[in-house]
Amino acid sequence: MMRKFSQLICLIAFLLVPLLVGLSSSAGAVDVFGACSNSNVNGGSATDVCNSRGDGTTNPFITFIKVAITIMAIIIGVAAVIVIIVSGLTFVTGGSDPQAVARARSGIIYALVGLAIAGIAETLVRFVLEKL
16 A cells, blocks of 8 residues: 555655756747847838748738647647546556556556647648648
């Protein structure tokens, strides 16, 4: 019983410590879009970095799609993390039941594969939208 409890604590620490470290660290930011905010954007010096059309305007449909993709990616990421945590807990606590361990293992694998597929799909859609 004590071994399973220590495994559970290690699993929780393994999942939460990187998250907490990532949230608490501060990174230096560089304003790469500083040229976009000056008054010369519509005067012919605008680049593709500043907007998607190069003329000082953005396509609202593309902006909507990008926001929708971001929201879907967040939902998929949260769902995958929840499935991984629940499956991890089942994996740790279901040591005597081989079917529970197999279900937990397949849940973790499916969540990771789904997360990878969602990430690749988001990258492809964003790449196509940037080329429009």
